[in-house]
Amino acid sequence: MTNHTDNELEDRKSVGDIRSAKLLRRKLQWLIGIVVACTGVLATEIIAASYSDFVIARRNLVEVMAFCRVLDTATYLSAERGPSNGVMGIGVATGSVQARLAEFRSRSDAALSEIIAGATDGSRSEPAAALSPILAEVQRRLVIARAEIDRIAALPPERRDLKEIQLAIEGMFAVIDAMRPAFDWNIQRLTNTDPDLAGIAIAAHMLANLREDGGRLASQLMAPVAVGQPLEARNIADSERTRGRLQEIWSVVGRPGALPGLKPKNIADIAAIEHEFFGEGFAIIDSVVSVGRHTGHYPMTAEQFTDRYVPKMKPLETLRRDFMDATVERLASSKTQASIKLTIASTATFALFIVLLILMRRARSLVFEPLLLARHSIIELANDRPIARLSGKGGEGEMGRLFDAIDVLRVRLDERTLLMKHLERQAETDELTGLLNRRALELIGGAEDAAGNDKNACLILMDIDHFKQINDTHGHLVGDIVLKETARIIRYSVRSSDLVARFGGEEFAVITPGDDLEAARALAERIRSNLARAPITLADGRELNVTASFGVAGADANPGWKGLIESADTELYRAKSAGRNRVCG
Numbered sequence: 001m002t003n004h005t006d007n008e009l010e011d012r013k014s015v016g017d018i019r020s021a022k023l024l025r026r027k028l029q030w031l032i033g034i035v036v037a038c039t040g041v042l043a044t045e046i047i048a049a050s051y052s053d054f055v056i057a058r059r060n061l062v063e064v065m066a067f068c069r070v071l072d073t074a075t076y077l078s079a080e081r082g083p084s085n086g087v088m089g090i091g092v093a094t095g096s097v098q099a100r101l102a103e104f105r106s107r108s109d110a111a112l113s114e115i116i117a118g119a120t121d122g123s124r125s126e127p128a129a130a131l132s133p134i135l136a137e138v139q140r141r142l143v144i145a146r147a148e149i150d151r152i153a154a155l156p157p158e159r160r161d162l163k164e165i166q167l168a169i170e171g172m173f174a175v176i177d178a179m180r181p182a183f184d185w186n187i188q189r190l191t192n193t194d195p196d197l198a199g200i201a202i203a204a205h206m207l208a209n210l211r212e213d214g215g216r217l218a219s220q221l222m223a224p225v226a227v228g229q230p231l232e233a234r235n236i237a238d239s240e241r242t243r244g245r246l247q248e249i250w251s252v253v254g255r256p257g258a259l260p261g262l263k264p265k266n267i268a269d270i271a272a273i274e275h276e277f278f279g280e281g282f283a284i285i286d287s288v289v290s291v292g293r294h295t296g297h298y299p300m301t302a303e304q305f306t307d308r309y310v311p312k313m314k315p316l317e318t319l320r321r322d323f324m325d326a327t328v329e330r331l332a333s334s335k336t337q338a339s340i341k342l343t344i345a346s347t348a349t350f351a352l353f354i355v356l357l358i359l360m361r362r363a364r365s366l367v368f369e370p371l372l373l374a375r376h377s378i379i380e381l382a383n384d385r386p387i388a389r390l391s392g393k394g395g396e397g398e399m400g401r402l403f404d405a406i407d408v409l410r411v412r413l414d415e416r417t418l419l420m421k422h423l424e425r426q427a428e429t430d431e432l433t434g435l436l437n438r439r440a441l442e443l444i445g446g447a448e449d450a451a452g453n454d455k456n457a458c459l460i461l462m463d464i465d466h467f468k469q470i471n472d473t474h475g476h477l478v479g480d481i482v483l484k485e486t487a488r489i490i491r492y493s494v495r496s497s498d499l500v501a502r503f504g505g506e507e508f509a510v511i512t513p514g515d516d517l518e519a520a521r522a523l524a525e526r527i528r529s530n531l532a533r534a535p536i537t538l539a540d541g542r543e544l545n546v547t548a549s550f551g552v553a554g555a556d557a558n559p560g561w562k563g564l565i566e567s568a569d570t571e572l573y574r575a576k577s578a579g580r581n582r583v584c585g
Contacts, residue, residue, distance in 0.1 A: 032360045039356055043349035050345040054338035056194065061331040063193050066118055067186040067201065068324050071208045073111040074179050075317060077142070078215045080104040081172045082306045084146075085219060087153040088165050089226035089302025097303060098153075105146070112139065115182075131182055138178045145171030166223040173219070176212055183208070199260060200327050206253050207320035210246065214277060214313045217242045218305065221288050226302040231292030239289065243282070250278065259323050261330050266322040272315035281312030432480060433487035436501035441509055444499065445561035458520035458554045460510040461568040462490075462527065465547045465580040467506035478538060482546055485536045493527045509568075517554040517585060524550040524583045532581060549575040552585030 083101035112135070119131040148168045152160055183205055191198040220238040224231050253259060254270055288305065291298050300308065428440035436444075464470075464486060471479040483506065490500050490508060499511040510527070512520050528550055535543035551572025558567040568585075575584040 032357075035356065035360070036353070039352060043352065046345050047342070047349055050338070050342040054335070054342045057331065057335040057338040060194050060197060061328065061335050063186075063190055064197065064200070064324075064328055064331055066115075067190060067204065068328065069111070069115050069118065070179075070182050070186055071204060071320065071324065073108070073115050074176060074183070074208055075211055075320075076104070076108040076111045077138075077172075077175055077179070078212050079310075080108050081169070081215055081219050082310050084149045084172060085169060085222040085226065086303040086306045088149060088160065088168065089222075108142075112142075130185060134178070134181045134185065138175060138182075141171070141175045141178050145175055160227055162223055162227050162229055165226050169219050169223055173216065203253060203259055204320065204324055204327075206249050207259075207316070207323060210249055210253070211313060211316045211320060213242050213246050213249070214281070214316055215310075217246065217285060218309045221285065221292065222302055222305065224292055224296065225288060225298050225300075225305055227296075228298065229296040230294065231289065236289060236293070239285065243285070247278075259319075261326045262323055263326055266319070266326070269315055269319040269322055273319060276312050276315050281309060284309050284312065430502040433484055433502050435487050435491075435508070436499065438501065438503050438509075441499070441501040441503065441511070442561075444511070445564070449561050457511055457513045457564075458515050458517060458552060459564045459568045460512065460520055460524045460527075461503065461551045461565075461572045462508050462510075462524070462548045463572055463576065464506040465549055465576075470544070470546075474538070474544070478544070481538065482536055482544065486531060486546065486548070489531050489534060490527055493530050494523065498523070517552065517557075520552045520554065521583055521585050524552050524585070528581065528583055547581035549580045550583040550585075551575055552583060554585075 080101075083097055083104050087097045087101050115131070116135050116139075119129060119135065145168065148164075148171055152164055152168055187198070187201040187205060190201040217239060220242060221231065221235055224235060250273070254273065284305075288298060288300075298305075428436060428443075430437045464482065467479065467482070470482055483502075486508065487500070487502065490510065494500060494510060494512075497513060499513075501509045501511075503509040510523070512523060515523070528548060532545070532547050535545050537543055549572060551568045551570065551574070553564055553567035553571060555564050558564045571584045575582050578584065
C-alpha cells in the first residue's frame with residue numbers, strides 16, 4: 001500500500017515538473033516573440049526606405065537610358081539626310097555616295113529596331129506600349145521617304161526635278177517630326193518618374209533639337225544646290241527661321257551652368273560649337289545663300305556641300321552625348337550607392353536578428369534550461385538510457401561543474417555499454433566475413449531446441465571446393481578475399497529472415513526458418529549458381545572461379561539441433577564425393 005502511494009506521489013511530482021517547464025518555456029517564447037516583432041517592425045522601416053531609394057535610382061537610370069536611345073535614333077535618322085541629299089545631287093560619284101547611304105540607313109534601322117523592341121521591355125518601370133504606334137508611324141514615313149529618294153537617285157541627272165527633290169527632303173523632315181511625340185512621351189515619363197529629371201530631359205531635348213535644326217538648315221538649301229538652280233524665296237525664308245531657332249536654343253543651353261552635371265572637361269565642347277558650328281558652319285551656309293540668291297552656279301556640289309557642312313555639326317552631337325553620358329554616370333553612381341545602402345541595411349538587420357536570437361537563447365539557457373537539463377539527464381542515466389554530451393553547457397560556474405560531473409558519469413556508463421556490446425559482438429560475429437560465428441549459431445540452435453521450434457527449420461551446410469588449393473596456389477590473403485566474397489554472395493542470395501554463419505574454415509551454414517526441404521534445396525541451388533557464375537576479381541585483375549558443395553537437411557526428419565547438423569554434414573560429404581559443385585539433401 002505504501003509503495004503504491006509513493007508511486008502516485010512520484011507520478012504527480014513528475015507531471016507538475018513537466019507543466020512548470022512548459023509554462024516557463026511558453027513565457028520565454030512570448031517574450032522572445034514580442035522583442036523580435038518590435039525589432040522586425042523597426043528593421044522593416046529601415047529596409048523599406050533603403051529599398052525604395054534603390055528602386056527609384058534603378059528606375060531613373062533605366063528611363064534615362066531609354067530616352068538616350070530615342071535621342072540617338074533621332075540623331076541617326078537626321079544624319080541619314082546627308083547622304084540622302086547627296087545621292088540626289090547632280091555630278092556626284094554615285095558609287096561612294098550609295099555605299100555611304102547604305103551604311104547610314106543600316107545604322108538608323110538598327111537603332112530604330114532597338115527602341116521598338118524596348119517599347120515592351122519588362123526592365124522598364126512600366127510598359128512603354130504607347131510608343132509602339134508612334135514608332136510604327138516613324139517607320140512608315142521612313143519607308144516612303146527612302147523610296148522617293150531612291151526613285152529620284154535612279155533618274156538621269158537631267159530628269160531630276162527641283163520640286164521632287166524638295167519633297168523628298170521634306171519627307172525625311174517628316175520622319176523626325178513623327179519622332180517628336182516619342183520625345184514628348186519620354187520627357188513626360190521622366191518627369192513622372194522623378195521631377196528632378198525634368199530639367200535634364202528638357203535640356204537633352206533642346207540639345208537634340210540643335211543637331212536636328214543644324215541639319216535642317218543645310219537641307220533646306222540642298223534641293224536647289226542638288227540641281228544647280230537659284231534659291232527660291234521659300235528656301236531662304238525657311239533657312240532664316242531655322243537659323244533664328246538655333247540661335248534662340250543656343251542662348252538657353254549655351255550659357256554657363258545651363259546643363260546640370262556637365263563635367264568641366266566638357267566646357268570645351270561649348271567653345272567648339274561657338275567656333276565650328278555657329279562660326280564656320282554658318283559661314284558655309286552664308287556662302288551658299290549669297291550665290292543662290294542670284295545664280296545657280298554654286299561653288300560646290302550637293303555632295304561637297306554635305307561633306308563640308310556635316311563635320312561642323314559634330315560638336316553639337318558631342319555636347320549632347322557628353323551631357324547624357326554624365327547624367328547616366330551620375331544616375332548609375334546613385335543606383336550603386338542606393339544598392340550599397342540597401343545591402344548594408346539588410347546585412348545589419350540580419351546581424352541584429354542573429355545577435356538578438358543569440359542573446360535570447362543565452363538568457364534562456366542561464367535562467368532555467370540548465371536545471372531542467374540536469375534533472376532530465378540524471379533521470380535518464382538512472383533508467384539506463386543514453387543522453388547527449390553535457391560538458392561545457394553550464395558555463396564556468398557551479399552549473400558547469402555539475403554538468404561536468406554528469407558528463408563523467410555518462411562517459412563511464414557509455415564505456416561500459418560499448419564494452420559489453422563489443423564483447424557480445426566478438427563472441428557472436430566472425431571477424432573476417434561479418435557473419436555470425438559457429439558459437440552464435442549453436443546458441444540459436446540450442447534456443448530453438450529449448451523452445452520446441454526445431455522442427456520448423458532447414459539447415460544448409462556449404463563448403464568451398466578446393467579451398468586448400470586456393471590458399472596453396474594464391475596465398476592466404478587471396479583465400480580471405482574468397483571467403484569475404486563468398487559471404488557477400490550468400491547474403492545477396494538469401495532472404496532477410498534467413499540466418500547465415502561461418503561454420504568454420506571454408507564452411508558456411510544457412511538456417512531457413514519455416515521452409516520445407518524442397519524450398520531449402522532451391523535456396524541452396526540459387527547460392528551455388530550465383531557463386532559459380534560470378535568470378536572473383538583479385539587485386540591484380542585476375543579472375544578466380546569458385547564453386548561450392550552443399551548439404552541440405554530438414555529438422556522434421558532430424559530432430560534436435562545436433563541431429564540436423566549431422567544430417568546436413570552427411571549430405572555435404574555426399575555432394576563432395578559426387579564431384580563437388582552440387583546440392584545434395
